[in-house]
Amino acid sequence: MSERFAKDLDEIDDLEDLFExxxxxxxxxxxxxxxxxxxxxxxxxxxxxxxxxIGRRFQDLLNIVGKIYYETHFAPLLRMQGFFHEVAxxxxxADGTKLPVLVNAVERRDEAxxxxxxxxxxFNASDRRQYERDLLEARRAAETANANLLELNRTLEDRVAxxxxxxxxxxxxxxxxQKMEAIGQLTGGIAHDFNNMLAIILSAxxxxxxxxxxxxxxxxxxxxxRESAHRAASLVQRLLAFSRRQPLAPEPLCxxxxxxxxxxxxxxxxxxxxxxxxxxxxxxxxxxxxxNLLENAIVNLAVNARDAMPAGGRxxxxxxxxxxxxxxxxxxxxxxxxxxxxAVTDTGTGMTEETMQKAFDPFFTTKEVGKGTGLGLSQxxxxxxxxxxxIKIYSELxxxxxxxxxxxxxxxxxxxxxxxxxxxxxxxSGREVILLVDDDERMLSLTASMLRDLGYGVVETARGxxxxxxxxxxxxxxxxxTDVVMPQMNGPELxxxxxxxxxxxxxxxxxGYTRNAAVHNGILNPAMNLLQKPATVEQxxxxxxxxxxxxxxxxRHR
Amino acid sequence: MNAxxxxxxxxxxxxxxxxxxxxxxxxxxNMWRFVWPAFADGYRIVLFDHVGCGNSDLQAYDxxxxxxxxxxxxxxxxxxxxxxxxxxxFVGHSVSAMIGVLAARRAADLFxxxxxxxxxxxYIDDAGYTGGFAxxxxxxxxxxxxxxxxxxxxxxxxxxxxxxxxxxxAEELTxxxxxxxxxxxxxxxxxxxxxxxRADLSAVTARCLVLQCSEDVIAPQCVGEYxxxxxxxxxxxxxxATGHCPNLSAPEETVAAMKAFLGGGNS
Ligand SMILES: Nc1ncnc2c1ncn2[C@@H]1O[C@H](COP(=O)(O)OP(=O)(O)O)[C@@H](O)[C@H]1O
Ligand SMILES: [Mg+2]
Numbered sequence: 001m002s003e004r005f006a007k008d009l010d011e012i013d014d015l016e017d018l019f020e021x022x023x024x025x026x027x028x029x030x031x032x033x034x035x036x037x038x039x040x041x042x043x044x045x046x047x048x049x050x051x052x053x054i055g056r057r058f059q060d061l062l063n064i065v066g067k068i069y070y071e072t073h074f075a076p077l078l079r080m081q082g083f084f085h086e087v088a089x090x091x092x093x094a095d096g097t098k099l100p101v102l103v104n105a106v107e108r109r110d111e112a113x114x115x116x117x118x119x120x121x122x123f124n125a126s127d128r129r130q131y132e133r134d135l136l137e138a139r140r141a142a143e144t145a146n147a148n149l150l151e152l153n154r155t156l157e158d159r160v161a162x163x164x165x166x167x168x169x170x171x172x173x174x175x176x177x178q179k180m181e182a183i184g185q186l187t188g189g190i191a192h193d194f195n196n197m198l199a200i201i202l203s204a205x206x207x208x209x210x211x212x213x214x215x216x217x218x219x220x221x222x223x224x225x226r227e228s229a230h231r232a233a234s235l236v237q238r239l240l241a242f243s244r245r246q247p248l249a250p251e252p253l254c255x256x257x258x259x260x261x262x263x264x265x266x267x268x269x270x271x272x273x274x275x276x277x278x279x280x281x282x283x284x285x286x287x288x289x290x291x292n293l294l295e296n297a298i299v300n301l302a303v304n305a306r307d308a309m310p311a312g313g314r315x316x317x318x319x320x321x322x323x324x325x326x327x328x329x330x331x332x333x334x335x336x337x338x339x340x341x342x343a344v345t346d347t348g349t350g351m352t353e354e355t356m357q358k359a360f361d362p363f364f365t366t367k368e369v370g371k372g373t374g375l376g377l378s379q380x381x382x383x384x385x386x387x388x389x390x391i392k393i394y395s396e397l398x399x400x401x402x403x404x405x406x407x408x409x410x411x412x413x414x415x416x417x418x419x420x421x422x423x424x425x426x427x428x429s430g431r432e433v434i435l436l437v438d439d440d441e442r443m444l445s446l447t448a449s450m451l452r453d454l455g456y457g458v459v460e461t462a463r464g465x466x467x468x469x470x471x472x473x474x475x476x477x478x479x480x481x482t483d484v485v486m487p488q489m490n491g492p493e494l495x496x497x498x499x500x501x502x503x504x505x506x507x508x509x510x511x512g513y514t515r516n517a518a519v520h521n522g523i524l525n526p527a528m529n530l531l532q533k534p535a536t537v538e539q540x541x542x543x544x545x546x547x548x549x550x551x552x553x554x555x556r557h558r
Numbered sequence: 559m560n561a562x563x564x565x566x567x568x569x570x571x572x573x574x575x576x577x578x579x580x581x582x583x584x585x586x587x588n589m590w591r592f593v594w595p596a597f598a599d600g601y602r603i604v605l606f607d608h609v610g611c612g613n614s615d616l617q618a619y620d621x622x623x624x625x626x627x628x629x630x631x632x633x634x635x636x637x638x639x640x641x642x643x644x645x646x647x648f649v650g651h652s653v654s655a656m657i658g659v660l661a662a663r664r665a666a667d668l669f670x671x672x673x674x675x676x677x678x679x680x681y682i683d684d685a686g687y688t689g690g691f692a693x694x695x696x697x698x699x700x701x702x703x704x705x706x707x708x709x710x711x712x713x714x715x716x717x718x719x720x721x722x723x724x725x726x727x728a729e730e731l732t733x734x735x736x737x738x739x740x741x742x743x744x745x746x747x748x749x750x751x752x753x754x755x756r757a758d759l760s761a762v763t764a765r766c767l768v769l770q771c772s773e774d775v776i777a778p779q780c781v782g783e784y785x786x787x788x789x790x791x792x793x794x795x796x797x798x799a800t801g802h803c804p805n806l807s808a809p810e811e812t813v814a815a816m817k818a819f820l821g822g823g824n825s
Contacts, residue, residue: 068776069584
């Protein structure tokens with residue numbers, strides 16, 4: 001044996017060894033798909049002899065899922081694209097054990113393109129499949145955890161929102177309760193004034209009746225009654241506005257405006273024995289606070305002051321811009337800087353040292369049961385702290401008390417001032433001529449004088465038939481203002497005939513019925529303009545103006 | 559969405575008689591790439607993808623409609639109607655052989671001839687019937703698809719769908735021939751392997767050819783013979799080709815058998 005031949009043999013042996021014992025399985029399949037060669041590694045995995053594998057097809061060695069997918073997916077793929085890569089399949093060994101493998105296959109062709117054989121390379125994928133399973137498991141766990149976390153977050157947000165809402169609700173309830181308590185205290189003082197106003201109105205009406213009977217001038221009496229009624233109405237309005245439940249929200253406010261707006265209410269609250277004085281600083285800065293709460297605070301301080309002056313005295317509300325310096329701020333744990341001060345001073349009993357100590361405590365009161373709750377100052381304190389402000393009591397027994405609120409200056413442009421109370425607003429009026437019809441003579445003349453007061457010309461009558469004559473006689477009439485329910489000819493009948501004669505005429509009905517009742521009883525058509533009795537001057541003025549301006553008036557057919 | 563777009567219909571040639579080729583579970587119209595050219599001379603060739611396969615409109619997949627093979631048959635009828643097919647030839651591979659049977663039941667005028675390549679009216683064994691699979695084996699398949707949702711798309715899907723986790727390989731490995739939406743493929747497998755259309759065979763009026771492969775694990779010879787027996791008017795040809803896809807592995811033999819059956823193909 002030549003040396004060279006021996007060397008070649010060695011090399012062949014070496015290659016053969018590499019093929020047989022490579023760390024992967026090798027399979028060659030012929031054109032018909034049958035195995036023609038297989039290495040020892042692969043046969044060993046299946047616990048079969050190499051000879052047993054010759055002539056079988058690769059797919060026959062797979063589990064059922066592998067068989068199906070091999071036939072339906074991978075064999076077609078191999079045929080069409082000439083190879084497939086990294087297909088995960090399970091081999092089934094002679095003893096039934098499964099071996100996860102990764103399979104690559106490639107078709108080998110000769111130069112003419114004819115298929116020679118298919119080379120299939122198989123890698124043991126037990127570890128990798130285990131990693132994959134672990135990975136999938138971990139991913140599923142992560143997804144579950146994530147879903148749980150999301151769920152938790154979602155409910156957490158909800159829960160926090162719920163708690164906050166509950167807190168806000170109970171705070172609002174507390175504010176409201178406290179306000180109602182203050183109202184209770186207010187109305188005591190107000191009832192007296194209210195009675196006075198009603199007395200003025202009643203006596204004016206009495207006089208009116210008599211003078212009307214004698215045909216005398218009643219204008220001054222009407223004016224007095226009207227003025228008194230207006231004041232009563234505005235007082236009620238303020239009380240209602242104050243007692244209304246409102247959401248809490250800070251806004252830029254001018255304390256001077258607020259004190260001015262409240263002065264009427266306060267004056268009535270304090271009663272005649274207490275004089276009220278407001279000392280309002282010029283050029284006062286704005287503050288950023290909840291209007292409702294600041295109002296409430298001022299009322300509370302005023303009520304406390306009144307209670308401290310049972311025999312009467314002087315109440316002063318003062319405002320000022322001021323600067324709290326570093327030393328003061330540090331001492332009271334607030335920020336140094338610019339503040340707006342609102343001080344309420346009385347000339348009452350004053351407080352003992354002990355009362356001063358406890359005055360801000362909730363439920364601390366020195367008043368008898370039914371008169372005090374001990375919640376007023378604690379609310380004021382809460383409001384001031386919440387607004388980053390400061391509150392201070394100065395009191396001298398037997399001389400009086402000053403309570404000072406400091407609210408931080410608001411550096412911004414304030415929004416438009418709140419609309420003024422309606423009594424200050426000029427009422428809509430006009431100079432047109434109105435035909436007024438009402439079978440109730442007292443109502444007729446009352447309404448007529450209100451309309452005249454507003455500047456209108458009035459032609460009045462208590463009967464429908466007469467109204468038609470007047471319409472004829474006064475071409476300047478622009479509005480028919482009639483009661484709905486009248487004997488003989490009712491309002492709608494009158495309007496119909498009036499419109500027939502004067503198509504451009506505007507019509508306004510008035511009735512003690514509610515609109516719904518009038519419509520329901522078939523007296524009124526739902527589109528008609530109705531002023532409900534009893535009406536305030538303001539409602540009357542608006543409705544008449546609207547009818548004349550042709551807003552909402554379906555009776556105007558030009 | 560019209561049927562032609564929905565099913566990615568391709569029409570080749572202008573013969574007076576039409577051959578409609580329908581692919582089976584696991585591939586798309588590329589299945590017929592070695593077969594249809596042999597008929598392009600004399601026939602109008604119609605190729606299409608079932609909804610969920612190949613380049614069909616995946617949006618058109620409807621769980622309810624495609625819960626039975628009848629949904630797929632409905633599509634075949636719509637495609638044929640859109641193309642004015644009448645008295646044509648239907649060639650269905652694997653599960654599509656039965657889809658053709660159902661389409662013919664819906665519209666008997668569509669096809670004079672039906673070629674069934676490796677058909678099976680029922681895969682699961684039954685009393686007095688051998689389908690080739692024990693019930694437990696089919697459930698092993700379906701469980702595998704269900705349980706290994708991720709595993710399936712990580713192991714089988716790389717070849718079928720490309721590898722979303724390794725986009726650099728996707729280019730090279732993406733299978734441009736038999737793309738399948740993995741979720742829809744799972745449902746298609748379920749419908750296919752749980753189907754039972756044995757009762758529909760006796761109603762087929764068209765002339766049929768049953769092409770049977772040797773050693774087909776999906777549709778064994780006894781199943782092909784059963785189909786042949788149940789059809790009122792059929793021929794049976796046992797091919798030398800092995801496996802389940804003679805249209806790919808032995809196109810010449812497949813074409814020859816079809817031509818012999820169709821009588822030269824020109825009409
Ligand atoms: N202006 C004041 N003058 C004297 N004592 C006052 C004054 N304001 C408050 N107090 C004292 O502080 C207590 C607590 O006041 P407050 O919290 O408003 O509760 P209430 O008014 O219901 O008693 C009062 O009961 C009173 O003793
Ligand atoms: Mg109080």
